[in-house]
Amino acid sequence: MGNGFLEVLSARDISMGGVAVFVPHDFGGCNIDDPIDVIVKLGAEKPFTARGIIRHTSTKAGDHFFGVQFTRVSDDNLARISRYVERRLAQGGGV
Numbered sequence: 001m002g003n004g005f006l007e008v009l010s011a012r013d014i015s016m017g018g019v020a021v022f023v024p025h026d027f028g029g030c031n032i033d034d035p036i037d038v039i040v041k042l043g044a045e046k047p048f049t050a051r052g053i054i055r056h057t058s059t060k061a062g063d064h065f066f067g068v069q070f071t072r073v074s075d076d077n078l079a080r081i082s083r084y085v086e087r088r089l090a091q092g093g094g095v
Helices: 075-090
Strands: 010-014 018-023 035-040 048-058 064-072
Touching: 010 075, 018 035, 018 048, 035 064, 048 075
Parallel strands: none
Antiparallel strands: 010 018, 018 064, 035 048, 048 064
């Protein structure tokens, strides 16, 4: 992980404000307040890009996560996130 790298990672949760991302290794190159571009895929829907800022990191119980606050997401994609979250909550699943 770091500048200029592309990795496929899994999200822990997502909201209209941001996303927590699981990283299977340490946080090399992942610093608080760094800008980050992410490709978001919500279920079977077409992926989209978003821009954000790393706001926190966690290594709780051996799990490595970082939280991204969205800073640039189109209105259409924000609506897609909202619908996705609503569907997941209605199904009793986490987001």
